[in-house]
Amino acid sequence: MPVVSYINAITMAMREEMERDSKVFVLGEDVGKKGGVFKATQGLYDQFGEARVIDTPLAESAIAGVGIGAAMYGMRPIAEMQFADFIMPAVNQIISEAARIRYRSNNDWNCPIVIRAPYGGGIHGALYHSQSVEAVFANQPGLKIVMPSTPYDAKGLLKAAIRDDDPVLFFEHKRAYRLIKGEVPDGDYVLPIGRADVKRKGEDITVITYGLCVHFALQAAERLAKDGIETEVLDLRTVYPLDKEAVCEAVKKTGKVLLITEDNKEGSIMSEVSAIIAEHCLFDLDAPIKRLAGPDVPAMPYSPTMEKFFMVNPDKVEKAMRELAEF
Amino acid sequence: MTENRHKSIGLSDETAVEMYKTMLLARRLDERMWLLNRSGQIPFVISCQGQEAAQVGAAFALDRSKDYVLPYYRDMGVVLSFGMTAADIMLSGFAKAEDPNSGGRQMPGHFGQKKNRIVTGSSPVTTQVPHAVGIALAGKMEKKDLVTFVTFGEGSSNQGDFHEGANFAGVHKLPVIFMCENNKYAISVPVEKQLACEKVSDRAQGYGMPGFTINGNDPIEVYKYVKEAAERARRGEGPTLIETITYRLTAHSSDDDDRAYRSREEVEQAKSNDPILTFKAYLKDTGAMDEKMEKAIDAEITRQVDEATEYAESAPYAKPEDALTHVYAEEQ
Numbered sequence: 001m002p003v004v005s006y007i008n009a010i011t012m013a014m015r016e017e018m019e020r021d022s023k024v025f026v027l028g029e030d031v032g033k034k035g036g037v038f039k040a041t042q043g044l045y046d047q048f049g050e051a052r053v054i055d056t057p058l059a060e061s062a063i064a065g066v067g068i069g070a071a072m073y074g075m076r077p078i079a080e081m082q083f084a085d086f087i088m089p090a091v092n093q094i095i096s097e098a099a100r101i102r103y104r105s106n107n108d109w110n111c112p113i114v115i116r117a118p119y120g121g122g123i124h125g126a127l128y129h130s131q132s133v134e135a136v137f138a139n140q141p142g143l144k145i146v147m148p149s150t151p152y153d154a155k156g157l158l159k160a161a162i163r164d165d166d167p168v169l170f171f172e173h174k175r176a177y178r179l180i181k182g183e184v185p186d187g188d189y190v191l192p193i194g195r196a197d198v199k200r201k202g203e204d205i206t207v208i209t210y211g212l213c214v215h216f217a218l219q220a221a222e223r224l225a226k227d228g229i230e231t232e233v234l235d236l237r238t239v240y241p242l243d244k245e246a247v248c249e250a251v252k253k254t255g256k257v258l259l260i261t262e263d264n265k266e267g268s269i270m271s272e273v274s275a276i277i278a279e280h281c282l283f284d285l286d287a288p289i290k291r292l293a294g295p296d297v298p299a300m301p302y303s304p305t306m307e308k309f310f311m312v313n314p315d316k317v318e319k320a321m322r323e324l325a326e327f
Numbered sequence: 328m329t330e331n332r333h334k335s336i337g338l339s340d341e342t343a344v345e346m347y348k349t350m351l352l353a354r355r356l357d358e359r360m361w362l363l364n365r366s367g368q369i370p371f372v373i374s375c376q377g378q379e380a381a382q383v384g385a386a387f388a389l390d391r392s393k394d395y396v397l398p399y400y401r402d403m404g405v406v407l408s409f410g411m412t413a414a415d416i417m418l419s420g421f422a423k424a425e426d427p428n429s430g431g432r433q434m435p436g437h438f439g440q441k442k443n444r445i446v447t448g449s450s451p452v453t454t455q456v457p458h459a460v461g462i463a464l465a466g467k468m469e470k471k472d473l474v475t476f477v478t479f480g481e482g483s484s485n486q487g488d489f490h491e492g493a494n495f496a497g498v499h500k501l502p503v504i505f506m507c508e509n510n511k512y513a514i515s516v517p518v519e520k521q522l523a524c525e526k527v528s529d530r531a532q533g534y535g536m537p538g539f540t541i542n543g544n545d546p547i548e549v550y551k552y553v554k555e556a557a558e559r560a561r562r563g564e565g566p567t568l569i570e571t572i573t574y575r576l577t578a579h580s581s582d583d584d585d586r587a588y589r590s591r592e593e594v595e596q597a598k599s600n601d602p603i604l605t606f607k608a609y610l611k612d613t614g615a616m617d618e619k620m621e622k623a624i625d626a627e628i629t630r631q632v633d634e635a636t637e638y639a640e641s642a643p644y645a646k647p648e649d650a651l652t653h654v655y656a657e658e659q
Contacts, residue, residue, distance in 0.1 A: 051468060052468070057491070057498055059494065059495070061487055061488055061491050062457050062491035062495045065456070065492065066457045066460045066461035066464060066492070068458055069446075069457060069462045072461070073395075073461070075465045089487070092451055093454060093488075096450075102653050102654070104432055104433055104437070105428070105441075106426075106432060107653040108439060108440065108447065109441055109447045165655075166656055
């Protein structure tokens, strides 16, 4: 199986879906001739032409809203937000419109749009090129939010998102784009949205996380394994709606759980995961739920010292895991 | 004798009378909804009154077999022209399960009916504008000969979604007709506190499309301009912005009291230009409709409104737990 980068897996998924279905098209800022500021759409303009790889005016609400209109008509738009931080002008379109179209029309209309956006820090992007925005959307029934950690998952889940009959927000960790490589089959496959995935089996402690932090957890788990501590790592993959069964199963297996997100801690995805655990499997716990997250400050600062302080990393994860194991 | 303007633009007497009937049906349904509201039978009404000529004149100028409409909350005249029935409107007023707009989930005025290409709408204003642009884009990609028609108030023409959508349509030369129904008030705020430019249509220039300000009380004039805009759109010449000058004859909604912000004299003056009255007079003056027809139409519409009210009133509500359905597609 070829080894490809996370971003190439995303490009592969879009190319294959555009080849498979003429209703799939891409729109966003700089997605055409330039191939995207991160090059996620590289080659698509040359292969499919400007009618299906559309460089839009710089206006995010229109990127989302025009995509939503096309989706209601029956197309399969993939709208790109250049950075997740810049999705804010489109929030009304995403929450008031995309999320509610099926429900408000009593199933008469639906909105099969995918909105892709690079998120996450650790790339000297400062406040407005580093944020995690999933929690903004993670209490909006009607939306699905996918945040893959590996190239394999990214390709299979993006294909599933494009074929999904409902709106999907697809957040890609921008530091993972070229850092993370993995085996990805050339051919067609899809992975189920709404299902978490065990990335490592272990009996002693459980880590539940998603996105780039999955890799931090796997690295830390290797270190702990040398001392005989075996870690179960559950990758949520879809952060909304959550795979409650997989969460409870992973908790029950070890009775000790560490929840990690790179987002601010309060009101994060991990707040909801904590609530699920407290509600459904509290008495399976042998230690209090432990969370590792960004600090509750507005966003990630630019200077390297402060950025490093904000970001989750393998050392911080290892420390938290050891504390939990020793509880 | 009054000049026959509808024939000169290719409209038969029958079509002109059909337009009048649709306007009148919208008006009578709206009036009935107010009665039902004031007698405590339905919680809310938001009116088309005063804007029926613009709505019906425009809708009749479209191809009602293939074009898409994205109405705003006052557009009862548009949706009736596009195939929604009096019963559908009343089912929505009573929030009954059979309401085709939303199954009783949305307030009245939140239109949507896929089989008639009436695109579902929400309450935050102007979000439908980019959708109209997206449907036009999709139609162009699929090589369909369709036009999208989207409406909004003059207050809404300040929203970012209007400007973003209009610009997108202008850049890509998409077959969209943007029609502003300028009824002079955004709830209580008058047009001079809404617009820094003189006319909403002045905004067309910024987006590379023609803009017109026309008499929204005259369905024939609206028909003519929308027809020409649709023809331009179908020829690949891009979008048009049409501002129809109307007047909102009622308060903003059943929850508003307009005496706080506009004079009775002003409203009475506007009522003398009520498009239902002026168009009726025109049809009679031109001989398109006589006294006998007028009476028959009145009786027929009263019957339709009565039947629709009765039907909707006795129709069942959705089951309480139906509130849980249709969040996502059903699992296959």
